[in-house]
Every structure is written in C-alpha cells, then in structure tokens.
C-alpha cells in the first residue's frame with residue numbers, strides 16, 4: 001500500500017481541527033491567493049499545476065488537473081505548464097553545474 | 110471521456126441501467142447507505158427548515174420524444190435514432206390547454222431532438238398563438254444540417270421568436286466530438302452560422318441564442334461567466350460566431366452519464382464531489398420549484414431528471430390532461446441523490462447556474 005491515499009485529500013479541511021487558528025489562517029490565505037487579482041484564476045490554476053508537479057505532490061496534481069478541466073483549460077495548455085515547471089526544475093539542477101565548474105577551476109590548477 | 114464510447118442507447122444495448130430501479134438503487138447505495146455522506150433529502154431539509162415544495166408554475170418543460178439524430182455519451186435522456194417514443198398531437202393539445210389556463214410564462218421544448226417530432230412546428234405556432242411569453246427550443250444544432258427538411262429551421266425559429274438554447278460542450282473539435290459524436294463540432298459550427306445569418310446572437314436583434322456547456326467528464330463546470338467569455342472569444346476568433354449567453358450545466362449522475370461514471374471508475378469520487386460542493390443558496394433556487402416536466406406520453410414530473418428516473422409527481426393528477434392548479438401549489442418534490450447535481454457549486458438548472 002502506498003503512503004498516499006487519494007481519499008485523504010477530502011480530509012484536508014480537517015487540518016483545522018488540531019489547530020483552528022493556524023488552520024483557518026492558512027485556508028483564508030490560500031483562498032485569497034487564488035482569487036482574481038493581477039492574474040486571472042485561470043492563470044493561477046496553471047501556475048498551481050506546474051508547481052504541483054515540481055513539488056511532486058499527488059494531491060495537488062489531482063486537484064489542479066480537475067480544476068483546470070473545470071475551467072475549460074485544454075490538455076495541451078496543461079502539458080505546456082508542466083513543461084515550464086520541469087524546465088525550471090531541470091534548469092535549477094543544471095545551473096548548479098556552474099558551482100561544480102567553479103570548484104574544479106579552483107581546486108585543479 | 111477517455112476510451113468510454115458507445116454509439117447505442119442503454120435501451121438498445123439492453124444495459125441493466127436502462128431499468129430506472131437499477132439506477133435508483135445505485136444512487137441510494139454506497140456512501141449514502143454507509144452513512145458517510147448525508148442523503149440529499151436530509152441535507153435540503155436542514156437548509157430549508159422543511160421539505161422541498163413547489164411554489165408556482167412558470168416553466169412548462171415538454172419532452173417531445175426521445176428520438177434524436179445524435180447519441181451523445183452523457184445523454185441523460187438515453188436518446189438516439191433507435192428511440193421511437195414521440196409525443197402525439199393530442200398530448201400537445203393538452204399542453205396547450207394548460208398554457209392557456211395557467212400562469213405558464215415559458216414553454217421549454219426538449220427531447221431528444223424536439224424538431225424531429227412531426228408536429229413540432231404546429232405546436233410552436235399554436236403555443237405562440239395562445240400568447241405564451243417565451244418559447245425555448247433545446248436544439249442540438251446538428252439537426253438543422255442533418256436533412257434538407259430541417260435547413261429552414263433557423264428562419265422558422267426567427268419568425269416565431271423562439272429562444273434557441275443549444276449544446277456546445279467545448280470550442281475545440283476534439284472535446285466536442287468525443288462527447289457528442291464525430292463530425293458534431295463541424296456541423297454545429299455550420300448550424301450556428303445559419304442561426305447567426307438570420308439574426309440570432311446579434312445583440313441588436315431580439316433573437317436570443319444561448320449555448321449550453323456541460324463538462325466532458327467527471328468534473329463540475331467552472332465559473333459560468335468565465336466560461337462564457339472564453340467561448341465568446343474562441344468562437345468569434347475561430348469562426349466568427351456570436352451568441353448571447355452561456356449556461357453552465359452540471360452532469361447529473363443518471364442514465365448514460367451514470368453508465369460512464371461507473372465504467373470509468375469515477376462514480377464514487379463524482380458523488381463525493383457533488384456532496385462536498387453542496388451550496389445552500391443553490392438549494393433554495395432549484396428549478397423544480399417553478400417548473401413542471403411533461404413526458405412524451407403526457408405524464409407529469411418534477412423535472413426532466415425525475416422523468417428519466419420514472420419518479421412521477423406526488424399528486425393525484427399525474428397526467429397533463431388532468432392538470433389542475435393545485436399541482437403546483439406546495440407539492441412535495443420527490444428527491445434522490447441525483448439532486449445533488451442541482452445544488453453543487455453555483456447550482457445547475459436548465460437555465461444554467463442558479464446563484
């Protein structure tokens with residue numbers, strides 16, 4: 001059995017039960033973040049989907065795939081968003097290659 | 110909707126789900142019997158402080174028959190070319206008598222493809238003559254281009270100022286065809302252009318063309334206004350098509366959509382989604398409060414969904430020929446777990462979101 005159970009996502013709201021104030025602050029914040037602002041909820045949904053993948057959070061992937069479908073976001077748009085996340089993630093690994101190069105250059109004259 | 114596809118009605122396939130008792134049993138079981146989720150009847154009782162009851166008759170929704178030129182995957186009517194059930198002229202006559210003698214403001218014609226009923230045009234003309242304020246036709250669009258004899262439907266609609274409400278699940282061919290059958294997208298676009306050509310969708314004309322969006326799978330519709338803007342932009346940019354408004358409808362877990370939910374292993378999750386999205390404000394505005402649904406045989410139902418589940422109204426008059434005003438006077442509405450589809454999120458009715 002996996003550590004992750006899809007049914008647990010439904011229990012997320014119960015987080016408030018063991019710490020009401022902090023839990024509610026979190027959900028207030030969370031809900032405010034996704035409201036229409038300088039970015040549209042549609043754009044925010046795609047960002048959330050990309051981050052869900054870089055964080056590799058199965059709950060968030062389920063939630064924001066469904067959210068995207070509800071908003072009429074196409075699978076091509078979703079996949080492009082995932083690639084943006086993946087590109088940043090791989091870029092973030094690769095850019096550390098400069099550290100390796102610096103170190104080699106310093107140590108190995 | 111993935112690999113799930115079938116080009117025949119449940120009736121034709123002799124699926125056990127063609128039996129409404131079987132559907133109702135599935136709806137009553139599972140998370141509702143185990144006590145994990147509250148039953149709709151209890152939930153709405155809590156919201157309203159009493160049972161769900163009718164208020165008055167504003168909309169008479171008449172199902173002219175289950176015959177249809179399409180076999181959409183989600184169809185809650187289980188309609189298709191193999192369904193031969195069609196309303197007779199005599200039953201239409203009874204409907205006209207009710208229109209004349211009651212407070213009905215809107216006659217809402219549905220099916221199947223209502224235009225396929227041979228007496229469709231006669232009925233519209235007569236209802237207009239009786240002075241009903243608004244006539245809605247739920248047109249699947251493709252019927253307009255399906256056969257030469259239907260090509261002049263846009264002119265007919267325009268002449269009688271019929272409010273056209275048409276299904277358009279998505280502005281992409283792929284999603285539309287997957288849900289409604291291959292070639293449907295292109296035919297729908299052709300039909301929409303024909304409607305635009307006679308003045309439908311032009312804000313300066315008084316001819317109203319609304320689109321109906323319903324999700325292509327096991328998820329809820331998003332915000333109706335956002336979807337409307339999206340559709341307006343895409344259909345205009347891509348095809349030069351104009352329309353007035355968009356109704357975002359939730360798929361109710363009955364008939365072919367229930368079949369899809371079960372076959373794709375989405376049923377329980379979908380029911381949870383509906384239960385968890387229960388919106389008390391939507392519950393106070395469900396369409397059965399002021400709508401009466403008439404079947405092709407003339408029997409009366411709280412709504413089109415209860416008609417498909419064969420749950421007759423809770424009144425001694427069961428047929429349009431016996432209609433009396435008391436039918437709409439605080440009649441107890443019959444509910445089951447499918448009703449959660451009407452109260453999820455922004456709510457869902459034949460006129461779209463209710464909140």
Ligand code: SF4
Nearest residue numbers: 177181184188221249
């Ligand atoms: S067009 Fe409408 S009635 Fe016909 S099969 Fe599709 S959903 Fe059902």
Ligand code: SF4
Nearest residue numbers: 395397412414448451
């Ligand atoms: S399914 Fe019918 S009876 Fe149930 S809430 Fe919706 S409109 Fe009313």
